[in-house]
Amino acid sequence: MRHLLFLAARSAWNRRLTLGLTLVAVALSVTLLLGVVRIRQEAKDSFSESISGTDLVVGARTSPVQLMLYAVFRIGEATNNMRWQSYQVLASRPEVAWSIPLSLGDSHRGFPVLGTSTAYFEHFHYGSSQALVFSAGKPFADVFDAVLGADVADHLGYHLGDHITLSHGMSGQGLAEHADKPFTVVGVLARTGTPVDRTVHISLEAMEAIHLDWQGGAPMPGFTIPAEYVRKFDLTPKEITAALVGLKSRAAVFKMQRTINDSTPEALLGVLPGVALDQLWQVVSIVEHTLLAVAAMVVVVGLSGLTAVILASLGERRRELAILRSVGAKPSDVFLLLTAEGLSITVLGALLGVLLLTLLTALLGPLAQSRFGLVIEPKWVSAEEFMLLATVVGVGLCASLVPGYRAYKLSLADGLTPRL
């Protein structure tokens, strides 16, 4: 057995260029596969950790997934708002420990603007019950104060004391500016890896104030209210987009949900964030499964290439196999020789793939975090990934059996004199 491995190694070294390229192909395909698995895991983790400690998300009646999309991820726009009065009734219910009103609709250079109350900085949690932390400054206190998420501050290079103006609407070019009412940056939040990083936070009163002289989504012609006068108006909002609710006892959550969903006169919807996140992930997981399938196909292509390369080498190795037989090699030895070659390259490819992935995550991890909010760090191979690697090696073994069997048949037929 040892001498066969010695022969296999020397033979492979003799063909190191073609086999080396094949090894690289297998390694790259393994890197891709594990990379997809890892990004998927990280995406799912950071997805499910985007909100924590909130018992119910409440908004105007729509689909739970839709509500989660705009209330938590700031994606899309609410079709209906929730009346401020309904929120007040909800917030004052005895079961409710705390509540955070959310008002969306404006943006600042592509980043969503969220109108909320200071309860947000106290009660909003993410990850495994982590609270928001200020990396600089403090919560908003005055009407035209703004608190920035970490990404907003980083990307746009804002610091405390900078002045910013908000745009009306969420996306697209040529948005109308609330240029007459600039905001002052009073706080910057520490990075969370959640949509909070991409959000500009202002008070509900501010949200009301910048729209005082607007009607139907546009400034009223010939009528402006200067910033210094807005404080004289009643800035209580008339409606909000959604609300996050924390209960005194989690046991009451289903009863509370039913109460909200049966509420009259306004049709409201309360969803459990965990359940809705799972539903939302189902939607996202189609993409994720497709990616995984493509990566798996790439591995299969890599291993097919391996089989083809070893099979192709057999033609010129028939004389070599006949010599081995003449000195006493059994056909089964020849089978082992060829199979060991393919298997070794698969195993080496898998190891090299893991190494490459570790290197890539170390190099590109910081980029992924700053650009996409994905926390990707080099780490040890997980049990799932190990099973996947074992599967790759298993498939590689099957692929290696093909040239092994072919060589076995050839050496049986050729004996000592290859028919070339």
Next chain:
Amino acid sequence: MASEPIIRIEDLVFRWSAEGEPCLDIPSFEIQAGDHIFLYGPSGSGKSTLLGLLGGVLVPERGRVKVLGVELAQLGSADRDRFRADHVGFIFQQFNLIPYLSVIDNVLLPCRFSAKRHKTVTQGGRKLHDEAVRLLSHLDLDASLHHRAATQLSVGQQQRVAAARALIGRPEIVIADEPTSALDAERQIAFLDLLSRECVEAGSTLLFVSHDGRLAARFSHEIALPSINRGITEGTLA
């Protein structure tokens, strides 16, 4: 035991396909231990088939092939492979060497597959490597070539390495299949002399197969394959 031939063939019939004519039909053929036999085999005479049968990679349809008193067909295929490794050294016409192994590693190949030949070399306290070097220098192969890759040698040098490989571990039989046909006339004689001398020293019986009758004079016995084979061999592989 001395009278028992080292190779004995009785009533041998072999055909490549069940419906074809027999390619080999040899009623009787014997080689005595220690002989150096010249087997005249023009191409198409069934020479390769006979060597395959003697090496145990082919099995006769009828009759017996006995080597060292063992009927090869009675052994399983793995045992025949081991038997060949233990008792027979082969030298072929050309391309005898594994291209990716050094000269020394090529010579040592039989000792990797045969525990018996490995033991024969090492039982006197001798190292495998030393024995390979000894054989190679006996065959006039310069020490500077020993660690070269096999492909860097001339054809004549390659054939001498192949001879050293066939002889290492003193197998009872050395079968040489046209080993000199790629050499020029002068080198043919020199190679033959070296091979014969080493076979004597190793105590190996030499079966030398060639289509070149001029070489026959240097052997103790000459047998013409066409004269012992009644099978129709025209058109079979040489």
